[in-house]
Amino acid sequence: xxxxxxxxxxxxxxxxxxxxxxxxxxxxxxxxxxxxxxxxxxxxxxxxxxxxxxxxxxxxxxxxxxxxxxxxxxxxxxxxxxxxxxxxxxxxxxxxxxxxxxxxxxxxxxxxxxxxxxxxxxxxxxxxxxxxxxxxxxxxxxxxxxxxxxxxxxxxxxxxxxxxxxxxxxxxxxxxxxxxxxxxxxxxxxxxxxxxx
Numbered sequence: 001x002x003x004x005x006x007x008x009x010x011x012x013x014x015x016x017x018x019x020x021x022x023x024x025x026x027x028x029x030x031x032x033x034x035x036x037x038x039x040x041x042x043x044x045x046x047x048x049x050x051x052x053x054x055x056x057x058x059x060x061x062x063x064x065x066x067x068x069x070x071x072x073x074x075x076x077x078x079x080x081x082x083x084x085x086x087x088x089x090x091x092x093x094x095x096x097x098x099x100x101x102x103x104x105x106x107x108x109x110x111x112x113x114x115x116x117x118x119x120x121x122x123x124x125x126x127x128x129x130x131x132x133x134x135x136x137x138x139x140x141x142x143x144x145x146x147x148x149x150x151x152x153x154x155x156x157x158x159x160x161x162x163x164x165x166x167x168x169x170x171x172x173x174x175x176x177x178x179x180x181x182x183x184x185x186x187x188x189x190x191x192x193x194x195x196x197x
Contacts, residue, residue: 007147011155011167018164025105026168028096032089032106033113036081037120043074044124051132060194067129074121082117089114112168116175123175126182130189138185146178 008030015026047070054063085092093106123146130139145151151174158166158173 007151010152014155014159014167015164021099021101022105022164024097024099024102026109028093028102028106029109029113029168031096032085032092032110033117035085035092036078036114036117039081040074040078040120040124043070043077043121044128047125048128048132051129055133055193067125070125070129071122074125075118076121078118078121082114085117086111086114108165109168112165113171116172119175119179123179123182126179126186130182130186133189133193135185135189138189142178142182142185145181146174150174150177 011026012023016023047066050066051063051070054060054066089107089110093103093110097103097106127139127142130136130142151170154173154177155167155170158170160166162169
């Protein structure tokens with residue numbers, strides 16, 4: 001959570017260069033996306049103890065079945081929540097903003113950020129599966145990558161190339177890259193564990 005706050009500070013400091021309305025817009029857009037993100041974080045944390053029990057008891061078939069179901073369910077949930085947020089983006093934003101300029105920024109930014117929120121459930125399920133498997137370092141690397149190692153350099157790069165919207169597109173790029181990294185690390189860790197059985 002601290003890393004998220006620090007990355008938000010960097011984002012806000014860069015967005016402030018484009019004016020107060022752009023800054024207000026990105027703040028609200030992040031809140032819109034968090035409606036999906038927070039539910040998926042909770043779901044991921046909910047499956048971690050079940051997966052951890054399976055690892056401790058060496059119930060590998062059950063582990064795979066639970067994870068397979070969790071991935072399918074979390075992906076479906078992410079799609080539904082993202083769809084709801086996408087359909088009602090305007091109404092959600094209007095609950096926070098009345099200025100037309102800020103509203104325009106928030107609408108554009110929300111659409112960008114929602115482009116990858118359908119993968120939040122899978123992302124957090126994989127992270128918590130890694131933690132349940134005892135691969136805390138791998139899970140930490142993924143979290144740091146999404147909000148720091150990948151996100152911040154990409155943000156400055158895209159800002160230089162695209163400008164203001166580049167700051168916003170940095171998060172979807174970091175989301176996809178971190179998801180790919182999570183999958184690779186999960187495959188590596190699961191191969192280590194399952195090869196010993």
